[in-house]
Amino acid sequence: MTLNNIFQFLVPKDKKFFPLFEQASANLIILAETLHEAVNAPKEEREEYFKKIADLEITIEEITHMTHLELSRNFITPFDREDIHMLIKSIDNVADFMHGAASRMRLYQVEKITKSIRKLTEINLEACQLIGVGIRELKVMNNKAIKETCKRINKLESKADDVFDKAVADIFENETDAKNIIKYKEVLSALESASDKCKSVSNVMEQISVKHS
Secondary structure (H helix, E strand, O other): OOHHHHHHHHOOOOOOHHHHHHHHHHHHHHHHHHHHHHHOOOHHHHHHHHHHHHHHHHHHHHHHHHHHHHHHHOOOOOOOHHHHHHHHHHHHHHHHHHHHHHHHHHHOOOOOOOHHHHHHHHHHHHHHHHHHHHHHHHHOOOHHHHHHHHHHHHHHHHHHHHHHHHHHHHHHHHOOOHHHHHHHHHHHHHHHHHHHHHHHHHHHHHHHHHHOO
16 A cells, blocks of 8 residues: 555545535536526527526536646545546536537527437436436445446446437438538537546546545
8 A cells, every 4th residue: 555545545535625526516417407408498598598507617617627726735635636637627528518519509599409409418417417426426435336327327328329320310311401400410419429528427437436446
């Protein structure tokens, strides 16, 4: 056991970093909820949801920045410094792509929200909720629960891939307006990328769990 590992064992794990992870994941869940609500709301009500999403994305960026500052200030960390960086950055990336999807809907003035868009926001919401679960289990290093949570996130990512592939195929088969093809494909791509980033969070959590098993 290294000296740093001994210190990590003795120091409470939630003293500095876990409150930040929990804040980031809590805001991520609210962002995912807001996006799902936005695509199920009437067109004239979506603007308020999009503004809230933009604010939440900024909040998560600020938490990411605070985490990096804590890394520079603290010698003792609950687990490897590179894993802390990767975990908070991967959460931030999920927020970035969900915000990107909302921004595209807003900028491109996407009026008709398809079933595929709604389904992808639903999948991403479930994945973000599981990220919140994973962070809580990581705090107590419940390796079995972490593994199961990550498995569920990975299944959701595969499901999102299937929804995306079918949606894009449907667009090219049924849509004749080139502008609409571009609009919908970009929105769908951002949502699918968000699910990929959820899987990245899962991979980091599982990696941390394996190191401490």
